[in-house]
Amino acid sequence: MSRFTAFASLVASFGLLLSSPAQAAEGPTAQTKDGHAGNTIVSIASSSDSFDVLTALLKHAELVGILNGETEFTVFAPTDDAFGRLPKGTIESLFRPENQELLATILTYHVVPGSVMSTDLSTGTVGSAAGIPLEIGVGSGVTVNSSNVVQADIEASNGVIHVIDAVLLPPM
Numbered sequence: 001m002s003r004f005t006a007f008a009s010l011v012a013s014f015g016l017l018l019s020s021p022a023q024a025a026e027g028p029t030a031q032t033k034d035g036h037a038g039n040t041i042v043s044i045a046s047s048s049d050s051f052d053v054l055t056a057l058l059k060h061a062e063l064v065g066i067l068n069g070e071t072e073f074t075v076f077a078p079t080d081d082a083f084g085r086l087p088k089g090t091i092e093s094l095f096r097p098e099n100q101e102l103l104a105t106i107l108t109y110h111v112v113p114g115s116v117m118s119t120d121l122s123t124g125t126v127g128s129a130a131g132i133p134l135e136i137g138v139g140s141g142v143t144v145n146s147s148n149v150v151q152a153d154i155e156a157s158n159g160v161i162h163v164i165d166a167v168l169l170p171p172m
Contacts, residue, residue, distance in 0.1 A: 039156065039157040039158075040067070040068045040069075040156055040157055040158050041067045041068070041073060041075055041156045041158055041159050041161060042055070042058065042064050042067045042068040043068070043156075044154060044156050044161060045058070045075075045077060045161065050079045050080060050081075050163065051077060051079065051080065052080055053080045053083040053084075053091060054077055054078060054079075054080075054083070057091075057094060057095075057103060057107060058107060060094075060095055060100070060103065061100060061103045061104045061107050062100075062104075063104065063107055063108070067111070067158075068158075069158060070158055071113075071158065072113075072114055072115040072158050072159040073111050073112065073113060073114070073115070073129070073158065073159040074111070074112040074113075074114060074115060074116040074159055074160050074161075074162065075110060075111050075112075075159065075160070075161050075162070076110045076111075076112075076134075076144050076147070076149070076162050076164045076168065077110065077161050077162065077163055077164065078110070078147070078163075078164050078165075078166060078167045078168070079150075079163060079164075079165065081165070082147075082164065082165055082166050082167050083167055085166065085167075086167055094106070105130050105132075105170060106130075106167075106168075106169065106170065108128060108129040108130040109128045109129075109130040109132055109134070109168050109169075109170040110128070110164075110168055111128060111129040111130075112126050112127070112128055112129065112134070113127075113129060114159075115158075115159040115160050116160065117152075117153050117160060118142050118149065118152035118153050118162060119153075121136050121138055121142060122136070122138055123136060123137050123138045123139075124136060128170075130170060132170045132171065134168070142162070144162075144164055144168060145168055146166065147164040147165055147166035147167075147168060148164065148165045148166075149162045149163065149164055150163050150164065150165050151163035
């Protein structure tokens, strides 16, 4: 089964936990390099000064086509600063060919099928596209596992981006 087929079947099978309002903490903006947002999740991330590492990893994992398509997704997008806090050598290791499947799992752990605005999130568990649940917390801000949403609701033509301050590493 190809990575695309597996990802597409996961998208079709997951539901989301929705209902309670959430508030997003103020944080860095995802202002695009050219001053305006693109249309898709990938074009917004690619044109932002905050997501150079994320977009490079998406390209390496061959996930750009999926996240550039018409299917709607919610992406919890770690900033370059978040990737910079990983242990030394981690990012370089993820670019190795033998780690491509691990990289795809880590990246799809940041993706939830469907477009979910922060005000539609509620405390509980949601299924990630990696097939591993994420823990959402709603209170004075929104958290995903131990990460904080620092900017919420960046709308794209195929979903929404919520900027987070840490890389989500799935339990292995």
